[in-house]
Each structure stands twice: as C-alpha cells, then as structure tokens.
Amino acid sequence: MEFTQVINALNDANKIAIFVHINPDADCLGSAIALGVYLKRFNKSVNFFCDDEIHSNYDVLGVKCFERVLQDEYDLLVAVDCSDVMRIGSYCKYFMAHPNTVCIDHHSTNTNFAKINLVKQEVSTTVIIYEMLKSINYDFDKEIATVLYAGIIGDTGGLAYGDLTSKVFQIVAELVSYEVDIDKVSYYLLRRRSYGQLMLLKYALSSLSIDNNFASMVITLQDFEQTNTTPTDVFGLVNYAINIDEVDVAVCLCEYLPNKYQVSFRGKGSIDVSKLANVFGGGGHKNASGCRLFGNKDKCIEKIKKAVISL
Ligand SMILES: [Mn+2]
Numbered sequence: 001m002e003f004t005q006v007i008n009a010l011n012d013a014n015k016i017a018i019f020v021h022i023n024p025d026a027d028c029l030g031s032a033i034a035l036g037v038y039l040k041r042f043n044k045s046v047n048f049f050c051d052d053e054i055h056s057n058y059d060v061l062g063v064k065c066f067e068r069v070l071q072d073e074y075d076l077l078v079a080v081d082c083s084d085v086m087r088i089g090s091y092c093k094y095f096m097a098h099p100n101t102v103c104i105d106h107h108s109t110n111t112n113f114a115k116i117n118l119v120k121q122e123v124s125t126t127v128i129i130y131e132m133l134k135s136i137n138y139d140f141d142k143e144i145a146t147v148l149y150a151g152i153i154g155d156t157g158g159l160a161y162g163d164l165t166s167k168v169f170q171i172v173a174e175l176v177s178y179e180v181d182i183d184k185v186s187y188y189l190l191r192r193r194s195y196g197q198l199m200l201l202k203y204a205l206s207s208l209s210i211d212n213n214f215a216s217m218v219i220t221l222q223d224f225e226q227t228n229t230t231p232t233d234v235f236g237l238v239n240y241a242i243n244i245d246e247v248d249v250a251v252c253l254c255e256y257l258p259n260k261y262q263v264s265f266r267g268k269g270s271i272d273v274s275k276l277a278n279v280f281g282g283g284g285h286k287n288a289s290g291c292r293l294f295g296n297k298d299k300c301i302e303k304i305k306k307a308v309i310s311l
Contacts (some may be wrong), residue, residue, distance in 0.1 A: 003132040006118045009102050010038070013076035015045045019095065020066075020080060021087040022052040023037035023290070026189050028081035029054065029061050031104065031125040035078060037064065037144045038133060044052025047072070051089025055232040060188035061147050064192075076100050079114060080126040083283040104128055106155075109274055109283040123161070123168050126151025130171055145178035150185050158190050161287065163238035199227040204237045204252065209301075213248040214308055215241040218300050220255045231256040234264075244265035248310050249273065253297055261300060265289045271311065279307045289309065 007061065010016070015146045018035055020028035021207060029050075036046045048066045070091060077098050079085070083103055085092045095101060096113070103114035106128060110119040120128050126148040133140070156164055176182060188273050203223040217237065224230060234254045241250035248268045253261040263280070266288055267273035273289045280303075282291020 003118065003135045004104055005116050006104065006132060007136055009076060009100070009116055010035070010044075010078075010311075011042070013074075013100070014046065015039065015072070015074045016076045016078060017047045017049060017070070017072075017074040018078045018080065019049075019082070019088040019091055020050045021082045022050075022089045023232075024050050024054055024058070025081075026058065026061065027124045027126055027151040029058050029063055029066075030149075030151035030154070031080035031129055033061055033063070033065070033147045034126060034129050034144050035080065035104075036135075037147070038138065047074070049088075049091060051091060053230065053232045055235070057188050057192050057235075059207055060184060061150055062143075070094060072097075076102065077114075078102045078104065079104070080104050080129075083110045085111070085113040087283075104132075107274075107283060107285065109278065113263050123163055123165075124151040124155035126155075127168065127171060130175070130257060139174070140178055142178045142180065145175040146180045146185065149175040149180050149182075150189060153185060154189050158186060163286075194229070194233065196227040196229040197233045200224070200229050201237060201240070203227065208241060210244065210247065211305070213246060214305060215244060215247040215250040216304070217241050217250075218255070218301075218310065219253045220297075221258065225256075231262060234262075238264040238266050242268060249276070251301070251304055253293070253300060254296070259295055259297075261293045261297065263291050263293050263300075263304075265291075275311060276304070276307055280304075 018032045020032050032048050041048045050066045054063050101114040104114045104118045106122045106125050122128050130148050162238045204217045207218045231254050238252035250266045252264045256262050265273040265276050272286045277284050277289035277291045280291040
C-alpha cells in the first residue's frame with residue numbers, strides 16, 4: 001500500500017474527523033495530532049475524537065483538541081493506530097457506514113476495515129506517518145516532530161524494545177533535530193506519576209500471584225476508590241510483573257465496571273501475546289496486547305492460564 005492514496009484522500013477532503021482507539025496511548029494521540037498539523041497547514045477543518053478519557057500525562061502532546069461527541073458530518077474519516085474498527089469505540093458504526101474512510105496502523109492483526117488501509121509493520125503508527133510525510137518532502141517543525149517522536153517513545157518503551165531497527169534511530173535522530181524537548185516528553189510519557197498511581201501500584205503488587213512462568217495482577221474498583229484514581233491511571237503496572245526474571249507471560253486485570261476487566265498482556269522471548277489477546281477478541285503486538293473480559297476475576301485468570309498453555 002503506497003502513501004499516495006492516503007495523501008490524495010487527505011488532500012481531497014475539506015472536513016476531516018480523526019479517530020484514536022479507546023484506552024488511548026501516545027502513539028494514537030501523536031498520530032492523530034500529526035495528521036491534524038499537516039491538514040491544518042492546508043486550512044482544512046479537522047476534528048479529533050476519542051471515546052475515552054485521556055490521561056493528563058498526554059497533555060504534553062496537546063490533546064486538548066479531542067472531543068467526545070460527534071455532531072457534524074465529515075467528508076473523510078481517519079482511524080489511526082486501530083487494528084480493528086471496534087477499537088474506536090462507539091463511533092464504529094458511523095465509521096463503517098461512511099463511504100470515505102482511511103485507516104493508518106502498524107498492528108499485524110489489522111483487519112483492513114477502512115476503504116483505504118495503510119498498514120505497515122513498523123514500531124509505531126507515527127513512523128508510518130513520518131514516512132508518508134517524508135515521501136512528499138513535508139517541511140517538519142517542532143510541533144509535528146514532537147508528536148511523531150512521542151509515538152515512537154510510547155510504543156518502544158522509550159527506545160528499548162527488541163523490534164527497534166537502526167532505521168527507527170535514524171528517524172528519531174532527525175525528529176529530535178527539530179528541538180523536541182526530549183526530557184519533557186520522556187518525563188510525561190515514561191516517568192510522571194501521581195501519588196494515587198503509586199498507591200495503586202501498592203495494591204497491584206499485593207494482588208500479584210505467580211504460577212511457574214505466569215504472573216497475574218488484579219486492580220479492583222475498590223482499589224481505585226481507595227487511591228482516588230481511575231482506570232486511565234493504570235498504564236505500565238503490568239510491566240512490574242513481566243520484569244520478574246522467571247516470568248514469561250504477565251497479565252493485569254483492571255476492573256473498570258463491576259466484573260468488567262480491561263486486560264493487559266505482556267510477553268517475553270518467543271511468546272506471542274497478540275495470539276493470546278486474539279483468543280479473547282482483543283489484539284495488539286507480540287510482546288504487548290490487550291482485551292476485555294467479563295465475569296468473576298478468578299475465573300477470568302483461569303481462562304487466561306488455559307489459553308497460555310495452549311499457545
Ligand atoms: Mn501503536
């Protein structure tokens with residue numbers, strides 16, 4: 001899939017809506033904002049939609065532009081960093097019924113749900129957008145470089161994962177040359193925590209259970225109440241479990257409604273947790289994926305364990 005078709009679709013449209021996935025991260029938000037910067041340079045009308053709360057750590061990307069409620073008609077809809085239309089949340093019906101849609105994504109599990117699908121296996125969706133803009137000799141600036149860089153940082157654990165290539169480091173080298181505030185971006189995306197979030201870690205660790213190479217953690221509604229936090233505060237907690245040396249698969253169940261769990265998987269080595277998430281209707285990458293599960297938490301964990309064994 002070449003970039004031209006997407007560039008033409010963007011250039012031909014005047015009123016564009018951009019959608020990110022639920023449980024939004026730096027990559028989807030950065031991708032959306034980068035496209036917005038590009039489009040606004042041509043005086044296009046752009047609206048940004050996220051069917052979920054956006055954590056204040058992403059304020060560093062300028063996420064104030066995001067709205068929740070669709071009010072208008074658009075001549076082009078773009079979904080970024082979404083492997084499946086369900087990932088955009090309640091807008092999915094509107095998206096599927098629209099005649100002019102684009103999806104830009106880097107998940108190997110992408111279902112090609114849009115009319116035009118730009119799907120490439122890169123470390124982040126912002127890498128695809130960078131290369132698309134590069135192909136038309138776009139004149140980068142600090143604003144767009146910052147959000148593209150943030151997507152890479154977010155999806156590579158701060159340039160630390162094994163799927164990185166020298167190409168990505170070259171892209172990063174170019175992006176940071178536009179005076180990206182590296183310390184500010186990494187502080188907000190990788191280190192910044194509220195007191196409540198740290199207390200949430202205390203509850204998560206006290207729920208930690210290890211069975212051979214499998215580790216699980218559960219965060220309940222009560223834990224959120226005790227720490228004055230919400231499910232958007234959970235990011236990264238599952239990494240404490242996967243970082244245990246003998247653990248190869250880790251899962252964190254986060255209760256967002258009574259007996260409804262947002263599930264994060266992490267895998268090490270040859271284990272492909274995107275397959276694990278697929279078993280439960282979710283998706284993601286080889287080392288990091290997610291899904292939703294409903295029911296009793298112990299039963300959910302048992303189901304997951306069985307799926308791990310049959311991987
Ligand atoms: Mn991504």
